[in-house]
Amino acid sequence: MIPFIKRRLLEEWPKLGLGERPDDLLFIKFADRGIRRAEVSIISSLVKGKYRGEEKPLFIFRFPRYAGSSEARSSLETEFSNLNVIHGKLDDQTVPKVVYWGEINDYRVLAVSFLPGAPLSRQMLSDNILRSYIGNFGLAFSWLVNWQKAFGSAGQITLAELPALALPRWPQHGDYHADNIFVLEGAVSGVIDWEDFELAGAPCFDLYHFIRTYFEGINEYFAKTDRVEELSYFTESREVGTVVRATIDNYYQLAGIDPQAEKVLLSRYLSYAASLAASPRKRAEGALKRLNILLKLAPSSIEELLFYQSVFNYGEIYQRAKEKQAQRLIELSRSKISEIQKRATEKAGE
Numbered sequence: 001m002i003p004f005i006k007r008r009l010l011e012e013w014p015k016l017g018l019g020e021r022p023d024d025l026l027f028i029k030f031a032d033r034g035i036r037r038a039e040v041s042i043i044s045s046l047v048k049g050k051y052r053g054e055e056k057p058l059f060i061f062r063f064p065r066y067a068g069s070s071e072a073r074s075s076l077e078t079e080f081s082n083l084n085v086i087h088g089k090l091d092d093q094t095v096p097k098v099v100y101w102g103e104i105n106d107y108r109v110l111a112v113s114f115l116p117g118a119p120l121s122r123q124m125l126s127d128n129i130l131r132s133y134i135g136n137f138g139l140a141f142s143w144l145v146n147w148q149k150a151f152g153s154a155g156q157i158t159l160a161e162l163p164a165l166a167l168p169r170w171p172q173h174g175d176y177h178a179d180n181i182f183v184l185e186g187a188v189s190g191v192i193d194w195e196d197f198e199l200a201g202a203p204c205f206d207l208y209h210f211i212r213t214y215f216e217g218i219n220e221y222f223a224k225t226d227r228v229e230e231l232s233y234f235t236e237s238r239e240v241g242t243v244v245r246a247t248i249d250n251y252y253q254l255a256g257i258d259p260q261a262e263k264v265l266l267s268r269y270l271s272y273a274a275s276l277a278a279s280p281r282k283r284a285e286g287a288l289k290r291l292n293i294l295l296k297l298a299p300s301s302i303e304e305l306l307f308y309q310s311v312f313n314y315g316e317i318y319q320r321a322k323e324k325q326a327q328r329l330i331e332l333s334r335s336k337i338s339e340i341q342k343r344a345t346e347k348a349g350e
Contacts, residue, residue: 133214231314
């Protein structure tokens with residue numbers, strides 16, 4: 001497939017607006033959406049141009065793993081449309097621009113501009129993970145608030161559960177997590193993956209998604225290394241809860257969101273995230289299973305959500321400990337799972 005793509009791009013190079021035609025193109029695969037079913041996955045490659053022996057990054061090239069996948073084609077068509085909508089409203093250098101859009105050998109393909117920097121996820125784990133979170137949240141949400149304000153509100157929404165509140169509806173990226181946010185020299189240099197963009201998205205969707213997936217990543221790191229004490233600290237400690245609450249309240253204030261709506265908005269976030277995971281475009285069965293469990297647990301705050309979702313990580317530790325017959329880890333992880341189940345049961349009975 002790559003030789004056909006390379007030949008077509010070089011043939012049509014003058015139309016791409018990327019300057020001098022390179023001697024050759026190098027495709028470096030960097031993403032293959034492991035969360036999705038293989039038949040709907042999209043492969044992403046960094047394309048470098050070779051100029052007289054020197055390599056220069058040019059753009060990101062995306063195409064379906066399987067040419068006949070209507071779902072993967074739909075994903076690319078949606079992202080193409082969304083990027084055109086965004087750039088029709090804002091000339092924002094941190095959002096990729098469409099470089100190429102077409103069909104090559106029955107494959108629907110999309111090339112978008114290269115954005116410099118490194119994923120924010122690389123800054124998650126450090127000597128002081130909590131301090132890193134504060135800094136990373138500041139980077140991610142200063143960009144998000146400024147971008148939302150520049151784009152403009154899409155009106156207001158009144159929640160049936162809270163009829164006295166009218167909440168602003170800001171555009172939402174739809175998959176705003178640390179791997180999709182690029183940073184360079186202390187600032188956000190780019191935000192990628194816009195297929196789930198919504199002009200009038202559910203209020204606070206990006207806020208909740210960033211925090212949930214951020215701590216999901218930290219929890220998975222601790223789970224893989226069987227560090228139950230650290231996992232417990234980051235899902236239960238008052239210190240972590242205070243820091244998370246401060247960052248959430250700061251966003252509420254900047255975005256004009258009434259904190260009273262959090263329980264309702266959080267439930268809507270989980271429901272919509274589950275519907276996205278279940279959509280034909282994604283078929284992310286593992287993510288859907290977890291989201292459905294969290295929906296049943298019905299967290300009423302972000303802090304409670306972080307506490308509940310750690311059950312998956314304790315479960316992972318427990319299964320591995322059973323295989324190794326590590327009695328201490330078996331007891332610790334089983335105790336934590338029971339604690340979460342007990343709290344959820346007690347809350348359901350209130």
